[in-house]
Amino acid sequence: MAEVGGMSFEQAQAYRRAVFDLVADPLNWKRPIDKTIEFSGDNVEEFLAVVSDAVCHFVGAKPQFEILALIDDNDPCNKVRVVSTGYYNIVGA
Secondary structure, rough: OEOOOOOHHHHEEEHHHHHHHHHHOOOOOOOOEEEEEEEEEOOHHHHHHHHHHHHHHHHHHOEEEEEEEEEEEOOOOOEEEEEEEOHHHHHHO
């Protein structure tokens, strides 16, 4: 089997699914995405790249990001809004 970033294809697919599930509509993943998520850590660019990869993989469109809060002394979490057209829109359904 081919490897993706040091992971087997199956591992990479499971990782993308887990990340995508953070932002996808839980009732129907093919609907548009508009979700605010929180994450800890200071590497915002890396986190956004991982989310972008997952959304592109499942939806076929690049998401847009709006940074709502970054780590500081008063707020230990990063918050980002993720918006993307849905799979239905991409395939014309």
